[in-house]
Amino acid sequence: MISLLDYGAGNVRSLRNAIHALGFTLTEIERAEDILKAERLIFPGVGAFGAAMERLHRLGYVEPLKAYLAEGRPYLGICIGLQTLFEGSEESPGVEGLGLIPGRIRRFDHEALSVPHMGWNDVRVERASPLFADYAGEKLYFVHSYRAEPSPENADWRLATTDYGAPFLSAVQKGRVGAVQFHPEKSGEAGLRLLRHFLAGEDTLTPDLERPATRAPTHFAKRIIACLDVRSNDAGDLVVTKGDQYDVRESGEVRNLGKPVELAQRYYEEGADEITFLNITGFRDFPLSDQPMLEVLKRTSENVFVPLTIGGGIREFTDANGKHYSALSVADEYFRSGADKISIGSDAVYAVEAYKARGGVKDGSTAIEQIAEVYGNQAVVISIDPRRVYVDAPSVTDHDTVATQVPGPNGERYCWFQCTVKGGREGSDVDVVELARACEDLGAGEILLNSIDRDGTGVGFDIELIRAVREAVSIPVIASSGAGCVEHFAEVFAATGVEAALAAGIFHRREVPIEAVKTYLRQHGVETRT
Template sequence: MIYLLDYGAGNVRSVRNAVQRLGEEIVAVRSPADIELADKLIFPGVGSFGSVMHRLIADGYAEPLRRRIAENRPTLGICVALQAFFEGSEESPGVPGLGILPGMVRRFDDGQLAVPQIGWNGIRLHKHCSLFADYQSENLYFVHSYHAPVQGLPEEWLLATTDYGVEFVSAVCRGNVAAMQFHPEKSGAAGLGILKRFLMDDRISCRPLPGQPVTTPTRLAKRIIACLDVRSNDQGDLVVTKGDQYDVREAGQVRNLGKPVELARRYFEEGADEITFLNITAFRDFPLADQPMLEILRRTSEQVFVPLTIGGGIREFTGSDGVFYSALDVASEYFRSGADKISIGSDAVTTVEQVLANGRPNGKSAIEQISRVYGAQAVVISVDPRRVYVTSPQQTNHAVIETVFPGPHGERYCWYQCTVKGGREGRDVDVVQLVRTCEQLGAGEILLNCIDRDGTKNGFDLELIRQVKQQVKIPVIASSGAGTATHFQEVFEQTGADAALAAGIFHRREVGIGEVKNLLRDSGIACRQ
């Protein structure tokens, strides 16, 4: 029997779906005794170190897990599960780990790095392992702010390392016990291959590598993200649509560019590094269990094995059943349905307004709640700014740039006003105030749209992206305006953006994901092939 140690973590559905995709059945651990019964155990870790350990201890799982590992019984840990093998973590001071491995998990030095590390990086194997028998230097998906140092790790455990500012432990293995910092269930075909060998082989075998170990540094790849705007059409069906400046109607009907699940699967097969769903229809009056996007996520996660982000309506609300749902309740249901990250838009603007007015956060915002439980890497802030031109910096209190694109009356300066309600309403908050405050509240990534460029195909707003990249240490996704493969090359070379997102040009096959990646590769820009 294959068991999944589901202790209320985030997106464990993807692990279950990956196992089933490989033709095996998996059941959830229901009691500490199941940990002893399992022939093979998968221990996923999603969220913060402290929340993971607290749940393991509260549910009585920690001690049976220690015994199982000590007995060398087949066990596979994923992401925070690897970190839980250590004595503790800087993420949760005073919270003890399982103590299987000596030392403390450390936060990445964010001096020159975007933290969390989010995206596709390589690994460097330090010994031959049957789990990686077919591994051919493919990139694997990482999403974490904390890492296990190589120094102090017993040599018998060290399996693989990766570089991100420092060399860190990306996989450990001893006997039939292995753990990985990356997510095999989100690493496409390469990750599924690793899972398959754990499930199919009777035992894990490791032996020294022949010859000298590889010392070539690994590189974090730039991500190409496909975005699907989902809404109901006039017949009540959920469709992928796209409009210019948020006008999604054509000849009186909602523009229909495909079915969400089918289109997401197509992008996965074409090599998209992530899929983002943006819910642009207000579904909030439904009871939470009946939210239409939940079914989209469930079905997509059965067929798509790269990260999924969901945005739109992630906030507290009272459903038509009269039940109140907190933002954390909503996010938790989306995570359990297959989402890896939650995107927060208009609610982030409202939160920042309150923080600026009060001088401090209240700890109750959706950003803070979700980040505390699931970690910063689970929270994406979707920003919809637009240009406001001024004749001089002294004309406004907001963060101004000098632009090479003058305003309608020749203005040489502008600031970026944050908007809500799909860009239809501006607020007295600029993009710098928003992203810096959201980072302080615990957000792990910025999805940076630009209303002025949306649908223009004139390229990304490089000035906006540069301004935001200079203000935050968390990753920034460039969005709005892509019309050619060259635009992706430009945004990476000229702004340092961590990822780039597009919708319409991919939907209509005007530009292919493969075309973009081939150009990036030929330009010397790291990307997952």
């Protein structure tokens, strides 16, 4: 009997779907006593260490879980399911973990690296385990800001390590108890193979079967992300669309480039590292029960085993019956439907405007803070839609300006990047640098940086815009808008150091295949997932 310990935080639908896709049945832990009845127990999840432990205590799961682990029964922890095995975490001072493994979880602190560690990396398997029986060095998907450090005290648990600034424990195992920091259910075929070994009972470590020692470093990959702008057409059908400067109509009709679930499946098969859905009419759709994107996520996560991000309409609202929904409760529904990350757009601008009015003081009222507190910073993506505002000199504005190589209509040599709301139709008095910095302070874990000026043009990413934001924050940045050929992807990685690049129209229309992008990048020395 394979049992899933769903403690109520994070996307576990994808894990359920992966288990079913592998041909196994699953039971749910619904009461504390179910834990000791399990024959094989999986503890998945993303989120904050303190929030996870608080829920485990509230549900009465801590003591039976400790008893299960003490008996050395089959266990697979995923992400937070690994971290809670330790004594505690810097993420939540004063909160005790399960204490099975000596040591505390610590934040990545390498100044030259973006945090969270978000994306595809290798693992260095350091001793034999059936979990990695046929692992061939493929990259696996990580998303975390805190890591377990290898030490003499936990050496007997050490199964695999990964490099990100310094080595951290990416897999631990003693007997039949094991855990991984990466997400096998989000790691494509390589992750599914590892998961199958555990489900089939091939989890017992064989201490006398040593794996040849290796000191080869692991390599963090740049991500190529496929973006699907989704909206209802005039007939009421959900379609993937794309336009120039956000105009998605052609001959009076909404441009239809395919169905979202089918297109997402295609991109998974073609090698996309992540898939992002943007509900571009979400600001007009209020009732949560009416959100068609929930069904898109549920269906996509059945067969797509890479990370899914969803944006559009995720904010607090009051329905027609006067019932209030917090942004966190709305986000809950998206996570439970298959989303791994939530993208916040216009609401982020409003949140930063309020944050500025408070003198840069956080008060816990924003969607960014609320979602990050429960699900972790890595679950919150800020989608920024800026446009250029040209000025004659930096002194004429209080905003961060750049000396531009793309002069304005009157020959202006400076510009600042104005953040917009409502799909680019309204401007704000917030510039892109202050928005990115403020959102990082509020708890966001990633920036999705669009460009209204470059959207749909195919002339290349706005390097000046991207460089300004990349230099302003320490969280990962996704470059978006303007890609027209494989060379543009190599250019943006070389010129700005961003962690990921996103495209839509050129992928939808098959003008530039995803594998062609990756092949070109590898030929020019850029690490990618094959």
